Amino acid sequence: MKIIGLSNIRYELDNLKEIPHILFVGARGTGKTTLAMYLAQTKHKNIHFLTGNTLKKQDMLATFVTLEKNDIILIDEIHRLRPEVEELLYQPMELFKLPIQDKSGNHLLLDLEKFSLIGTTTKPSKLSKPLLSRFQLTLHIPHYNIRELARIVRTKYNISQREALLVASNTITPREALNLAFRVVQLGGNIQKNLEFIGYKFGLSKTERYYLKIVHKVGKISKRSLASALQIDEDELDYIEDKLIHKGLVEITNRGRSLTIKGMLKIKEMLK
The missing domain is CATH 3.40.50.300 (P-loop containing nucleotide triphosphate hydrolases)
Incomplete structure (x- = not known):
């Protein structure tokens, strides 16, 4: 193994x-x-x-x-x-x-x-x-870097290094990378277009982008209210927040959730 x-x-x-x-x-x-x-x-x-x-x-x-x-x-x-x-x-x-x-x-x-x-x-x-x-x-277990995730994807799917990196850039764990690779490979054709077709843009899923928009507009919000707004359970919210923190887009302190400078720049990129 x-x-x-x-x-x-x-x-x-x-x-x-x-x-x-x-x-x-x-x-x-x-x-x-x-x-x-x-x-x-x-x-x-x-x-x-x-x-x-x-x-x-x-x-x-x-x-x-x-x-x-x-x-x-x-x-x-x-x-x-x-x-x-x-x-x-x-x-x-x-x-x-x-x-x-x-x-x-x-x-x-x-x-x-x-x-x-x-x-x-x-x-x-x-x-x-x-x-x-x-x-x-x-x-x-630490987070994997994008190149490691791309290597993991290529052990199972016959796609190019560039395509594997595209998939990996939207994920933070091997399981997430492999599951996402399965979806876009099954669709056939262009990997980038397939990612956009299933809701991945700017390196984030539709739910993750919605999370950033809520925090940007509302500011302080409880975990339960945020999970309800996103229509996910709190365990799934924990995973999304871990991902967004790892990407440097969000920080969580005693005062609540807020976007980092990088997160604010991501919002501007999404609104263009």
Whole structure:
């Protein structure tokens, strides 16, 4: 498996003598799950895939008792675990022992095979301190540059470097770049015209341009009101704001949201 970009993270993972409990933090679509798969592949380990928001206590128990030595457990969206499932992780992560109750009601500790737990999250602030403290390594996934995103696009689609850069300039994550490339390639013909046809202009989607216009006209506005005006949920708004902040168009402070100088120039460009 080839990973494009993230050279510092790849170097650290490649040089691990043993795999600790790892928390990957980053925006959606940045490759957190891909990094976990890369680690499992390069270290020749089995990996068990679980999803935080759907994971039940019995599923977690079943995973623990079927572990083989040095397996990896991957929990995607670990910040969305139910409290009773999260609490079940504490002793296994720290002691490799699973608390159980026998038929007589006696509390016992079942020895587990040594394993590594990898969690992925877009919202580390929503993880409890007891869970956070059990991760020996926390890696924050940085934003990709446009050339890296273009290289990722070209690994899957047979388009020119210029066309790949056009697609990449409208995105900030590999998943977003690949999804956008799929749309414009499926339409056939000119990539630039296809981007405009599906609503991308000035390096922004229609929703992102509307966001800038609202903030420019209204000024202070609550997150809920802004999400309502854009007809998106607050998680989607978080992603858009992360993208606009990364592009240097918006800043968010205690006083609210405002356009940067670059954002004001973008508005002028859009109004021409």
